[in-house]
Amino acid sequence: MTLIPKAVLIGMPGAGKTRIGQDVAELLNVPFVDSDVEIEEREGVKIPQIFETRGEAEFRRIEADTILEHLHDFEGVLSLGGGAPMTDRVYAALESYIGEGGTVAYLDADPNEAIARASRSGNRPLLVDGAAKKWRKLYSQRRPVFERLANCIVHTKGKNPMQAAQNIADSANERVVHVTGADPYDVRIGSHVGSHLAEVLGDKPVRIALIHTTPVQRHSDRARTLLRRAGYEVSDITIPDAEAGKTIEVANGIWKRLGEEGFTRSDAVVGLGGGAATDLAGFVAATWMRGIRYVNCPTSLLAMVDASTGGKTGINTEAGKNLVGSFYTPAGVLADLTTLATLPNDIFVEGLGEVAKSGFIMDTEILRILEENADALRIFDPEHVSDELEHVIAELIERTVRVKAHHVSSDLKEKGLREFLNYGHTMGHAIEKLEHFRWRHGNAVAVGMVYAAELAHLLGYIDQDLVDYHRSLLSSLGLPTSWNGGSFEDVLALMHRDKKARGNMLRFVVLDRPGHVVHLDNPPADAVEEAFRRIQQ
Ligand SMILES: NC(=O)c1ccc[n+]([C@@H]2O[C@H](COP(=O)([O-])OP(=O)(O)OC[C@H]3O[C@@H](n4cnc5c(N)ncnc54)[C@H](O)[C@@H]3O)[C@@H](O)[C@H]2O)c1
Numbered sequence: 252m253t254l255i256p257k258a259v260l261i262g263m264p265g266a267g268k269t270r271i272g273q274d275v276a277e278l279l280n281v282p283f284v285d286s287d288v289e290i291e292e293r294e295g296v297k298i299p300q301i302f303e304t305r306g307e308a309e310f311r312r313i314e315a316d317t318i319l320e321h322l323h324d325f326e327g328v329l330s331l332g333g334g335a336p337m338t339d340r341v342y343a344a345l346e347s348y349i350g351e352g353g354t355v356a357y358l359d360a361d362p363n364e365a366i367a368r369a370s371r372s373g374n375r376p377l378l379v380d381g382a383a384k385k386w387r388k389l390y391s392q393r394r395p396v397f398e399r400l401a402n403c404i405v406h407t408k409g410k411n412p413m414q415a416a417q418n419i420a421d422s423a424n425e426r427v428v429h430v431t432g433a434d435p436y437d438v439r440i441g442s443h444v445g446s447h448l449a450e451v452l453g454d455k456p457v458r459i460a461l462i463h464t465t466p467v468q469r470h471s472d473r474a475r476t477l478l479r480r481a482g483y484e485v486s487d488i489t490i491p492d493a494e495a496g497k498t499i500e501v502a503n504g505i506w507k508r509l510g511e512e513g514f515t516r517s518d519a520v521v522g523l524g525g526g527a528a529t530d531l532a533g534f535v536a537a538t539w540m541r542g543i544r545y546v547n548c549p550t551s552l553l554a555m556v557d558a559s560t561g562g563k564t565g566i567n568t569e570a571g572k573n574l575v576g577s578f579y580t581p582a583g584v585l586a587d588l589t590t591l592a593t594l595p596n597d598i599f600v601e602g603l604g605e606v607a608k609s610g611f612i613m614d615t616e617i618l619r620i621l622e623e624n625a626d627a628l629r630i631f632d633p634e635h636v637s638d639e640l641e642h643v644i645a646e647l648i649e650r651t652v653r654v655k656a657h658h659v660s661s662d663l664k665e666k667g668l669r670e671f672l673n674y675g676h677t678m679g680h681a682i683e684k685l686e687h688f689r690w691r692h693g694n695a696v697a698v699g700m701v702y703a704a705e706l707a708h709l710l711g712y713i714d715q716d717l718v719d720y721h722r723s724l725l726s727s728l729g730l731p732t733s734w735n736g737g738s739f740e741d742v743l744a745l746m747h748r749d750k751k752a753r754g755n756m757l758r759f760v761v762l763d764r765p766g767h768v769v770h771l772d773n774p775p776a777d778a779v780e781e782a783f784r785r786i787q788q
């Protein structure tokens with residue numbers, strides 16, 4: 252695997268690239284290289300001397316070589332000379348570095364402060380004689396290029412170097428999963444990714460409906476402040492918590508408000524909270540004026556790994572769970588890990604159900620990570636998360652989102668491949684409905700996966716060991732593996748209303764080996780019933 256820098260800093264002379272770059276490197280625990288210092292060491296002379304004896308063009312050639320080398324074989328923080336991105340070869344290389352997941356941070360400093368700092372250093376050949384005027388001229392040429400290129404812009408005014416460095420370190424630690432298809436978008440995972448909200452919403456919306464529940468008030472307050480600061484008119488909409496928010500009455504109340512408050516097609520919705528809130532917010536966005544822009548800000552583990560991505564929006568009705576809704580993709584998803592600091596243990600553990608599902612159906616590395624960290628994950632305490640556990644959680648979220656992105660990118664409308672994400676859900680949704688939604692979704696899916704494993708075993712798809720492994724892994728995470736709350740007849744009736752069913756034919760998703768799923772259409776009735784008996788223990 253090629254090593255790439257954790258971050259590359261660009262900006263005008265005097266912006267503080269070296270000082271802040273060193274702090275970023277310290278925060279990320281990696282080495283720091285300043286390309287100017289590197290060039291001087293290699294050439295054995297100071298930069299002004301290279302300009303004087305060999306000319307600027309030759310200096311730019313040496314500079315580009317040095318930078319390109321580091322972009323491919325260096326895993327630290329790299330700070331570039333002010334003019335470096337103006338060289339086509341460097342600009343193009345930085346663009347591909349961003350494409351590989353890199354962070355190019357533009358330090359945008361206050362001009363007066365930067366000029367004063369730059370003038371103090373005698374090592375700036377382009378600033379000799381009339382530094383301030385020259386600096387400003389270069390700034391007007393370079394600033395648009397820096398802004399176009401960078402995927403992280405840090406305004407340093409009012410921040411001390413460590414605060415600016417922290418912004419860049421957070422950005423470098425962000426994980427981005429790209430969802431492709433007709434309307435591609437990014438899922439950003441990391442601490443403080445919520446700060447990208449205005450950027451993802453864009454400058455077209457005037458009004459934003461910020462839809463959230465009460466338990467996440469602290470996070471929605473932060474989002475509201477951010478949105479207002481960015482100049483949007485924010486309608487703060489609190490909905491009933493959890494499944495009580497996923498109803499036609501709640502949607503109707505919001506449609507009424509959007510009408511009264513003059514929401515047009517260019518306005519937008521932000522859904523912030525657990526999966527119920529993002530499902531409802533997406534449904535409102537999909538239906539208002541036949542579809543307006545929306546961004547999901549998931550705050551529960553389950554919403555981060557699953558509900559916020561993929562564009563399944565919807566509500567529950569008397570007929571069953573999620574039976575009314577639409578496929579409507581968000582403009583972006585911001586999974587801000589700092590919001591997990593208020594997530595209660597039982598809701599975190601529930602989310603592990605969907606994480607495990609992604610391991611069973613595709614990425615078995617997820618299963619290994621879950622096994623290895625089961626104890627720490629099961630006793631998750633939002634106020635005491637070690638750096639190690641935080642890393643494990645971020646890795647699990649990214650991997651699970653990648654599994655989701657794989658399925659939804661090529662099959663948004665669930666014609667086939669996407670149905671695999673429904674592993675464990677045929678029984679899971681029936682349990683949720685029969686328990687009047689008092690059972691948490693991830694818990695119901697956990698039991699549903701054991702049911703699907705039993706069914707697969709009864710029909711010869713998998714061996715007993717894999718069924719046992721479902722039970723042992725899920726229970727080690729604190730998830731339920733049995734259910735005794737209803738009759739087979741009631742469950743069967745609901746399974747016939749599952750969206751995978753066709754006519755009178757029941758359809759399931761089952762494993763035929765770890766990490767691989769297949770469709771199971773119309774299984775024998777006695778196996779369907781016997782598998783149910785086996786989860787009633
Ligand atoms: N659209 C999809 O693809 C998809 C995928 C999976 C699940 N879902 C849906 O998601 C829902 C389940 O999502 P969920 O498990 O997040 O449940 P939820 O939305 O009911 O949230 C659980 C509880 O946690 C609270 N909460 C969320 N984040 C919090 C935080 N950071 N701090 C404190 N409290 C917080 C919520 O307000 C709620 O009280 C179900 O309705 C399910 O059908 C949808």
Ligand SMILES: O=C(O)C(=O)C[C@@H](O)[C@H](O)[C@H](O)COP(=O)(O)O
Pocket residue numbers: 557561563572573574605665669670672673676750
């Ligand atoms: O995104 C999908 O597709 C899924 O099936 C993901 C599921 O984990 C999720 O629970 C989803 O809400 C289920 O959708 P449904 O179509 O079965 O209601």
